[in-house]
Amino acid sequence: MKSFLLLLLLTCSTYAQSEYPQDYFRHPLDIPLVLAGTFGELRSTHFHAGLDIKTQQKQGLKVYAASEGYVSRIKVSHFGYGKAVYITHPNGYTTVYGHLKKFSKRLEDYIKLCQYEKESFEVEMFPGVDEIIIEPNEVIAYSGNTGSSGGPHLHFEIRDNQERPMNPLLFGMEVKDSKPPYVSAIFAYPKDDQSTINGKNERVALRLIPNKTGDYEVEKIKAHGTIGFGVVSNDKLDLAPNNNGVSNIQTFFNGNKSLEVDFKRFSFEEAKHINRYVDYDYYKSKKSKIQKLFIEKNNPLTLFKNTYDNGYVFVEDSTSSVYKMRIRDYHNNETWVTIPVKGELETIVRDSLDISKKSLVYSDKETTLTSGFITVNFYRNTLYDDEYLDFNVSSDTLFLGEDRIAMQKNFYINYDLSHYKEDHQDKLFIARFYGNYKKPYYVSSTRKGNILSARSKSLGTFALATDTVPPTITPINFQNKKWISKYRYLKVKITDDLSGISKYRATVNGKWILMEYDYKTNTLTHDFNDNIVNDTKNELKIIVTDNVGNSSTFEATFFRK
Ligand SMILES: [Zn+2]
Numbered sequence: 126m127k128s129f130l131l132l133l134l135l136t137c138s139t140y141a142q143s144e145y146p147q148d149y150f151r152h153p154l155d156i157p158l159v160l161a162g163t164f165g166e167l168r169s170t171h172f173h174a175g176l177d178i179k180t181q182q183k184q185g186l187k188v189y190a191a192s193e194g195y196v197s198r199i200k201v202s203h204f205g206y207g208k209a210v211y212i213t214h215p216n217g218y219t220t221v222y223g224h225l226k227k228f229s230k231r232l233e234d235y236i237k238l239c240q241y242e243k244e245s246f247e248v249e250m251f252p253g254v255d256e257i258i259i260e261p262n263e264v265i266a267y268s269g270n271t272g273s274s275g276g277p278h279l280h281f282e283i284r285d286n287q288e289r290p291m292n293p294l295l296f297g298m299e300v301k302d303s304k305p306p307y308v309s310a311i312f313a314y315p316k317d318d319q320s321t322i323n324g325k326n327e328r329v330a331l332r333l334i335p336n337k338t339g340d341y342e343v344e345k346i347k348a349h350g351t352i353g354f355g356v357v358s359n360d361k362l363d364l365a366p367n368n369n370g371v372s373n374i375q376t377f378f379n380g381n382k383s384l385e386v387d388f389k390r391f392s393f394e395e396a397k398h399i400n401r402y403v404d405y406d407y408y409k410s411k412k413s414k415i416q417k418l419f420i421e422k423n424n425p426l427t428l429f430k431n432t433y434d435n436g437y438v439f440v441e442d443s444t445s446s447v448y449k450m451r452i453r454d455y456h457n458n459e460t461w462v463t464i465p466v467k468g469e470l471e472t473i474v475r476d477s478l479d480i481s482k483k484s485l486v487y488s489d490k491e492t493t494l495t496s497g498f499i500t501v502n503f504y505r506n507t508l509y510d511d512e513y514l515d516f517n518v519s520s521d522t523l524f525l526g527e528d529r530i531a532m533q534k535n536f537y538i539n540y541d542l543s544h545y546k547e548d549h550q551d552k553l554f555i556a557r558f559y560g561n562y563k564k565p566y567y568v569s570s571t572r573k574g575n576i577l578s579a580r581s582k583s584l585g586t587f588a589l590a591t592d593t594v595p596p597t598i599t600p601i602n603f604q605n606k607k608w609i610s611k612y613r614y615l616k617v618k619i620t621d622d623l624s625g626i627s628k629y630r631a632t633v634n635g636k637w638i639l640m641e642y643d644y645k646t647n648t649l650t651h652d653f654n655d656n657i658v659n660d661t662k663n664e665l666k667i668i669v670t671d672n673v674g675n676s677s678t679f680e681a682t683f684f685r686k
Contacts (some may be wrong), residue, residue: 128370146216147297150191152180153222153281154268158300159364161278163455164292165388165428167403169412172388172428174251174290175221175282179365184226184277186268191220191283195256196265197252198218198235199228202645207272219288223280226269232257237639237655244630244637252626253254271643291390292372294455294654301363305458306371310357311405313348313464316437318348326473328355328404331464335370347464348440353419356462360454361475371668372455376418379446384418386428398426400531401509403470409529418450419451423488423509423533439469444468483513498544499523502537514584521545521589528583535580538587539567544577549591552673554624555579556590556609565590567624567672596621596669598679601648605681615640615651617667617679624672631667640667661686 152158162177169333180186190212197219198211206223213219227233235257239248247450259265270277294300311331313322322329323346332344354376359368376383401424419436420429431438438448450462477482486492488508494501496518506529515526523538538555547553555577556565567577568587579587603609603615619626619642629649631640638657640649643682649667651658663683 133220142172145295146218148221150215150218150283150293150296150298151189151262153189153220154180154279154297155189155192156181156186157364158298159619160300160362160369160372161276161365161367161645163360163369163372164290164294165372167399167416167487170399170422172391172399173370174393174396175223175280176293177583178279178281180268180277184267184269186279187264187267188222188225188266188279188328189322190259190261190263190265191281193261193263194220194259195254196232196252196259197254199232199248199252200244201236201240201246201248201271203247203642204273207274208266208269209272209280210265212265216352217286219284219286221280221282221284222266223270223282224269224274224278225266227272228266229264232265236419240639241637241655241657246639246641270645274629279307285390287392289390289392292388292455295389303363304361304454305339305460306358306360306454308356308358308452308460308462308632310413310415311341311462311464312352312355312407313346314355314417314419316351316353318421320348320352321473322346322348322352324473325469326475328407333462337528340461341463343462345463345467346465347471348468349442349468349470351439352438353417353437354450354464355415355417355446356450356452357413358416358460359451359547360458369454371452373453374416374418375451377451378438382431382433383438383448384420384432385430386418387430388428391426391428395426401524401533402426402428405531406529408497409527410426420507423506423551423620440464440466440468441471442468442506464658468483478513480513482515483582484516486514487511488527498541499526500539500541500551502539504534507534507536508531523587525587526584527586530584532582535582538579540577540589541575542577545589549590549593552591552593552675553589554592554673555575555587556623558586558588565623567592569672585612590623591671592671592675594622595675595677596626596671598669599683600679603681603683606683608684608686610685612685614666615653617649619649619667619669620647620666621669621671621675627670627672629667629669631662631665633665634660635664658685 158180158502161179166173192214194212194214196214200209207223209223211221268279282290284290313329315326334342356372360371372388407415446466446602448464453459486503488511491505492503494516497517517524554570557568557569560594570579599618601618631638638651640651665681667679
């Protein structure tokens with residue numbers, strides 16, 4: 126019987142490992158695998174969907190296909206993944222390579238045909254199964270820093286056949302990690318008005334006492350009623366100083382499993398709910414992310430497993446209990462946190478909330494707030510909870526609380542301009558103001574008749590602003606009426622105050638030319654190797670338009686032979 130059980134256990138664990146093909150996917154670079162970011166890591170608006178692989182602070186490293194397959198998608202965009210390739214493999218998984226500097230010659234030629242046909246740098250293509258076959262170990266691109274990337278690295282993903290990103294480290298790629306996760310803060314939360322933690326009915330920071338083994342004790346708390354806990358925890362790998370995400374957290378109350386969070390796989394649909402998972406108010410005020418180890422209503426995350434009572438625990442009077450957290454990295458190094466809990470009924474010391482000047486916005490039904498010529502619409506399920514919000518209007522300024530409440534989706538701000546008499550009506554936009562209210566930040570605004578609308582996912586102060594100044598266009602590496610025969614590239618700088626650049630178009634002798642836009646350096650670049658510019662005398666014309674429709678035209682003549 127004993128040996129049968131053992132056999133069964135062995136079979137189970139072997140199965141668990143081979144659930145994902147091992148050694149099928151290679152590391153996509155030919156330098157040692159060092160990570161700047163791990164899978165599931167908590168980013169500001171999403172869970173990180175892949176690995177951020179370090180490229181030794183360089184661009185232009187060869188990027189290899191992780192395995193054979195075919196190119197199923199190519200996307201070139203100003204933001205996001207910048208230049209990205211998707212390869213679908215015979216085993217059903219798709220690998221994604223982002224922030225690329227450029228593609229291999231074969232892909233580059235394929236993409237440029239599309240860019241010249243569409244007359245757009247930004248393109249998205251879905252080649253068919255037989256179109257671009259990728260051989261094992263084929264170089265598909267060169268690493269870069271394009272799109273919303275803060276430094277040279279390769280963003281690498283593995284997605285399952287339902288487009289759900291998975292932790293690539295489950296597939297046998299090795300990264301050195303001998304250190305367990307570390308904990309920087311622990312908090313307790315009351316679930317309702319009746320729960321108390323150390324005499325309070327609010328989030329309470331608990332005193333953390335590291336012990337010699339690397340685990341943590343927490344100073345004993347007094348509590349009563351239904352409560353939950355939160356943790357700030359990260360992991361460091363051996364070869365990099367980055368603070369990465371952890372891979373699994375389990376909680377136990379008096380030895381019984383209470384909740385598990387497992388960062389193995391998620392869907393893009395749910396990734397935005399990171400702001401329900403972390404304590405948004407704390408994140409916005411302290412820039413640190415508490416992971417809430419309990420599930421509130423309107424939280425659809427599938428990262429939670431094996432939960433009992435949504436991770437909350439009930440503390441009775443005159444009891445003695447222990448709550449534990451087990452935090453693991455993907456290498457299964459683990460850290461334990463032990464919190465002794467003394468059940469004790471206490472009178473609540475509560476700061477009373479003055480709601481007389483606030484407006485109630487519901488989560489499960491539409492709420493409209495109106496004052497003067499401003500209306501704010503919160504459609505159903507915009508908020509996670511019903512909330513009392515500040516709502517004040519003074520002239521054209523809308524004070525809509527502070528960015529301390531997480532939103533599921535955008536709310537809408539509408540200005541009725543029927544009686545608005547200022548000049549430059551067509552150059553108006555809705556702006557967001559931070560801090561000292563000096564600089565207006567453009568919020569994507571649209572106008573229908575007399576209604577100017579903008580949508581936002583964060584509360585704050587908004588007002589009307591006007592942008593009458595067109596963009597500037599300045600040549601970087603050439604001068605008007607000069608010879609530039611030996612140049613590989615043509616570069617110009619484009620900038621815009623206030624509303625920002627919306628579109629650009631460049632032609633030479635009337636023919637559209639591809640100019641790649643890098644918003645981080647405000648640069649437009651044309652590559653003469655595109656072989657579009659073949660005349661000796663060339664008339665360059667670039668038109669740049671900002672978000673409210675101001676536009677500038679730059680013209681110059683250059684010569685080549
Ligand atoms: Zn990334």
